[in-house]
Structure formats: structure tokens, C-alpha cells
Amino acid sequence: MDQKTERVTLNVGSIIVATGFREFDPSVIKEYHYGDYPDVVTHLELARMIDGFGPTGGLIVRPSDRKPAKKIVMIQCVGSRDKRYNSYCSGICCMISLKHAILIKEAYPDTDITICYIDIRTTGRGHEDYYERARELGIKFVKGRPTEVLLDPETKRLIVDVEDALLNRFLELEADLVVLASAMVPAEGTEKLAEILGLELDEDGFFKEYNAKLRPTETKMSGVYICGGTTFPKDVPTTSLHAHSAAVKAAKFLMNGKIVKDQRTAVVKEEYCGDCEFCPVTCPYGAISLVPSDEGHFVARVSDLLCEGCGVCVGTCPLNAIELRNWRPDQMLAQMRALLSINGSSKPLVLAICCSECGHTAVDSSGMSMMQYPASVRVMKVPCTGILQVHQFLEAFKAGAQGVMVVGCKSDGCHYEVGSQIAKRKVELAKILLKEYGVEPERLEMFNMVYIEGAKFAEAARMMVERLEKMGPLRLMGGS
Ligand code: SF4
Ligand code: SF4
Structure with a gap:
């Protein structure tokens, strides 16, 4: 309890980035009134309620008055598949909603649960069984993205406006509790960490793999690996697989006790370098920096450790001041x-x-x-x-x-x-x-x-x- 935050410096030979992801803050979607109405919650908050050791001891209640939530509406794709926020599918929220809905229905069979969805995506092994089980338990599904969550000033109950695309009719669903399946976004500090480690981020802000299909836990920096939700939201089995892969690769990297590099690296003929700064900007691996020369100006210098030997700098230098060894x-x-x-x-x-x-x-x-x-x-x-x-x-x-x-x-x-x-x-x-x-x-x-x-x-x-x-x-x- 008395422990204080301290900064520890470790000397390491390899790094695995496993910083995960975080829940998107849905308060920016004004029409759902997260943060305005206490009975609009996210799945992370609902998970705490479902937990027998959580703040409600496993009771599903309305945060506004602690009364049991008898009618629950879950809204899918909140901040996902929505070009205003994140255009990607977060991939795991459908399963989270199904799991939570089933857990609640099994514990409190009288609870009326409706899931409003665009598409229900149950792609993992055995995941379709969850969907079937939810249907058997009487959980209702409405195909449509709700337009607004309102608060009835008299009853203090929430009303979810949604157009049922299958039945082609507008619905006003009453709810004690509205649960938002918020998007999954990169963890806090991802940008800063990427800058420190010299890693790239993709267009959604997640860490970019060396090759998403063939080398999904490697990065362009030798000895630095990524796994789990750092690259994209993942479920537990996929995350575990990723973690194993990253751990094995890091162990293999360390096993030699030394870094074996290909001789094919770039070398700058400093006397020709005109300090134009083209190559440090072009190098995809951040292997080139400008250092002061004996003549009082700056010259490019290549880090043999970081250089991957692509030769892009060679093709870029206007003064032919860089060569690739053996090329x-x-x-x-x-x-x-x-x-x-x-x-x-x-x-x-x-x-x-x-x-x-x-x-x-x-x-x-x-x-x-x-x-x-x-x-x-x-x-x-x-x-x-x-x-x-x-x-x-x-x-x-x-x-x-x-x-x-x-x-x-x-x-x-x-x-x-x-x-x-x-x-x-x-x-x-x-x-x-x-x-x-x-x-x-x-x-x-x-x-x-x-x-x-x-x-x-x-x-x-x-x-x-x-x-x-x-x-x-x-x-x-x-x-x-
Ligand atoms: S060869 Fe490629 S990796 Fe090496 S310094 Fe040039 S651009 Fe960078
Ligand atoms: S591109 Fe050529 S001239 Fe320009 S900084 Fe690099 S080595 Fe020097």
C-alpha cells in the first residue's frame, strides 16, 4: 500500500509491446447521451456489475437509483463502422454483447434484453453457438443503428429510437439500462511509445506489423515485437496465440547472444554528402541521422544496426553520396x-x-x-x-x-x-x-x-x- 511510483531502468536485449487497446469514449456521440444520463453505460461498466465481486455484487441495476434493470437495450457498433469516428469493425464487441446478454439472462431470466445491431459477427470457433444460445434464451435482436437515446422526464426511463430495417418500422424501445458496445481504439500513449521505439502506426493508430499476413508479431525494428491488441482488437484466443509467437521470436532473437546482421547495409561517403536531408527522411527504418562533420557542417550517417539494406537512400541521394555494401x-x-x-x-x-x-x-x-x-x-x-x-x-x-x-x-x-x-x-x-x-x-x-x-x-x-x-x-x- 505504501509503494510509490518509481522509474526503473532496465537493460534489455529485446522488447515485446503488449499495451493492448482501450474502450472508445462514447460521450462524443451526443445522441446517445453517455455521461449525461447515468443509466447509459458501456460494456466495461456492465462487466463490473456482472462480476459477483464487483461494486453491485453481481446485481444488474440502474446506476441512477440502484433499482434492478428489468429492460436492457444494447447498442452495437458505437464508434465502430462509423466514418465519423472509426471506420473499422472492432471485431469483438458482438461477442461481448452476446456473452453479457446470456450471462444476465441466465442469472435473471425475467430481464428483457434487446440487441440493436448492424450485423452480428460471430466468426470464431464456437461463437455462432453463442448467437444460437442467445436466441433460445429469448434475447431479442433488432437490425438497425439507433438514432437517439432519450430520457422520459416522467418515468425517468430511457427510450431508444431505432428503425428496424428488417420489418421496416420505427421503434421506441423503453429501457432501464442502455449498454453501448463501444469501439476498441489504440491504448493511451501508443503514439508516444511508437515514437520512442521508432515503430510505425497504421491509419487507425494501431502498431503496424512488419507484414500483417506473414510476420504479424514482428516490426521493422529488429528485436522489437508486438502482440495482441496493440495491432488491432482481438479476442483472448487470438491474443494468446500472438503472445506465444512474440515470445518465441524474442527468445530466438536473444538466444544467439549477439545480433547477426547482413553485410548489405548502406554507407555514406561523407566527403560527398551535401547535407540535403533527403535520406534521413526517406529511410523507412529511421537508420540515418545527420551528425556534425569535421568540416563544420552536417553529414548523413547510417546505423548498421538499424539499416535493413533496402537501398532506398541510394536511389534518393542526389549527390550519389550513399552506396550499399556489395551493391x-x-x-x-x-x-x-x-x-x-x-x-x-x-x-x-x-x-x-x-x-x-x-x-x-x-x-x-x-x-x-x-x-x-x-x-x-x-x-x-x-x-x-x-x-x-x-x-x-x-x-x-x-x-x-x-x-x-x-x-x-x-x-x-x-x-x-x-x-x-x-x-x-x-x-x-x-x-x-x-x-x-x-x-x-x-x-x-x-x-x-x-x-x-x-x-x-x-x-x-x-x-x-x-x-x-x-x-x-x-x-x-x-x-x-
Ligand atoms: S539502405 Fe534502406 S534501411 Fe539502410 S539506410 Fe538506406 S534507406 Fe535506410
Ligand atoms: S541524401 Fe545524400 S547528400 Fe543528402 S544528406 Fe543523404 S547522403 Fe547527404
Whole structure:
């Protein structure tokens, strides 16, 4: 009891963020009068009443006069699926309402309970049984979002106005207690924590996963994991699964006793850095900071620990002051020239520059599925298409390519967040330059695909070769 709040500093090797979520404050929805009428409560408050050790000892009462609540109306999607507040479905409130309604009905069978809903979503294992059980117990369902909760000044009872969309009629439901199924929103302090840990938030303010489908408990920061409601509201079984996954990943990360990094990291040639501040802003991992140089100005410096080796900074630097170890521009140019040095077929030579993630894996899957595409298509692998610079497309044509394909992840699914989008903009810019030089811009094209789309790659390669055949040979200014 005498314990005081204290700040403790821990030296840790890994962090799991499990800060959960919180209930949306429904008082901002003026028409429901939460905070004005004491008998309008949320499910969190109802849960305290249902609890035998709670403030009412398990009795369901009207907070205004402590009399038993005989008529209860529950309102679903309060602040969820509503563009004014949160457009997403909170996912768990339907089950919470069903559970609470069943618990009350089983304990107090005379209680009249109505649930006003838009859709009842019972997607988990055994969850539909809850819905069936609720129906058997006589819990009523009205399909409609109530427009207002009013207070009858004489009876002091609440009245819920709702249009029943199935029966096409307006209802005025009397209630002793109105329970709001409030949306679930990110926990207090999420933004601050994200800033401290260098993590990203999604458009709804929850922590963003490295990959929502494939790496749902990882973040773009090595050694930092997220689980449970930090990424989105979840029920208990899913949260538990998430927690296990995060714990195993953190344990695996710590097991080595050291951090093993790929050599593929960026390095700044400080003597060329012009302190333009482009790269610190562009780096998706916050790996670049500006530090004072010996010459009295600032230069970019890369943290090897944070750098994921995407090369987006390389493609962004206007002064060519950054290189990726083992992916220097001269190495890439040599690779390009070697690939384009011999054709060996009658078809036009095409350079397909593919990112190491979805792009190149799609090429692999086309090969594994024995899909056919012309042998004149030469595949060059780069870490991420974001590494490419406009002049490299032009170099490819100079080296003998009749056409250039840039193959990257989908722009909203890029493994390095922004790489694909940046590459797309550069391809557009290069097309303008090609036109200026009298070269058909259609000789350069960007394709976005996911790693399993081998057929899409093969189709794109065939289409590109056919297009170039129709165009005829490339004629560069001053050359043939
Ligand atoms: S290579 Fe990618 S992760 Fe590394 S510093 Fe450059 S932009 Fe950041
Ligand atoms: S983009 Fe290039 S010039 Fe600009 S700060 Fe970064 S390294 Fe320096």
C-alpha cells in the first residue's frame, strides 16, 4: 500500500509491446447521451456489475437509483463502422454483447434484453453457438443503428429510437439500462511509445506489423515485437496465440547472444554528402541521422544496426553520396552490361530488374511452374526497386536493352515500405526523359506483383517482348 511510483531502468536485449487497446469514449456521440444520463453505460461498466465481486455484487441495476434493470437495450457498433469516428469493425464487441446478454439472462431470466445491431459477427470457433444460445434464451435482436437515446422526464426511463430495417418500422424501445458496445481504439500513449521505439502506426493508430499476413508479431525494428491488441482488437484466443509467437521470436532473437546482421547495409561517403536531408527522411527504418562533420557542417550517417539494406537512400541521394555494401553502382552496371552482352535469340533483348522480394521470387515461381517466357528476357536482381536511379534505366538501353522491365512488390505491400512507390515515380520520370531523347517511353515499364505470381511475370515478359517486336529496333540519338 505504501509503494510509490518509481522509474526503473532496465537493460534489455529485446522488447515485446503488449499495451493492448482501450474502450472508445462514447460521450462524443451526443445522441446517445453517455455521461449525461447515468443509466447509459458501456460494456466495461456492465462487466463490473456482472462480476459477483464487483461494486453491485453481481446485481444488474440502474446506476441512477440502484433499482434492478428489468429492460436492457444494447447498442452495437458505437464508434465502430462509423466514418465519423472509426471506420473499422472492432471485431469483438458482438461477442461481448452476446456473452453479457446470456450471462444476465441466465442469472435473471425475467430481464428483457434487446440487441440493436448492424450485423452480428460471430466468426470464431464456437461463437455462432453463442448467437444460437442467445436466441433460445429469448434475447431479442433488432437490425438497425439507433438514432437517439432519450430520457422520459416522467418515468425517468430511457427510450431508444431505432428503425428496424428488417420489418421496416420505427421503434421506441423503453429501457432501464442502455449498454453501448463501444469501439476498441489504440491504448493511451501508443503514439508516444511508437515514437520512442521508432515503430510505425497504421491509419487507425494501431502498431503496424512488419507484414500483417506473414510476420504479424514482428516490426521493422529488429528485436522489437508486438502482440495482441496493440495491432488491432482481438479476442483472448487470438491474443494468446500472438503472445506465444512474440515470445518465441524474442527468445530466438536473444538466444544467439549477439545480433547477426547482413553485410548489405548502406554507407555514406561523407566527403560527398551535401547535407540535403533527403535520406534521413526517406529511410523507412529511421537508420540515418545527420551528425556534425569535421568540416563544420552536417553529414548523413547510417546505423548498421538499424539499416535493413533496402537501398532506398541510394536511389534518393542526389549527390550519389550513399552506396550499399556489395551493391555499388559500378557493380550493378557491370552486372547489367554482362547480362546484355549477348542475345543469342532473334527476339528483342529485355532487362528485367527485379526486387529481391516479390519480384525475383515471382520469377522463381514462374520457373518452378515451368512457365514459358522468351529467352531474351534477362533477369537482374536488386535488393529493392527503390535503389534504382533514373540514369540506370538509360544505362540499360545504352548497354543494349531494347526494353526494360522494373519488377517490384505491390506498392501497398512493398517489403521495404516505400521502395516500390519511389521506383514507380522514377520510372515515370525516366519515361519523360526517354521521350525527350526520341525513344518510345513504352520501352520502359514497371510491373508490381506478389511473390506467388509467377504467371503474371511470365505474361508480362511475353507482352513486353511482343510490344518491342512491333516497335522495331531501338534507335538511340547519335547511335544506331
Ligand atoms: S539502405 Fe534502406 S534501411 Fe539502410 S539506410 Fe538506406 S534507406 Fe535506410
Ligand atoms: S541524401 Fe545524400 S547528400 Fe543528402 S544528406 Fe543523404 S547522403 Fe547527404
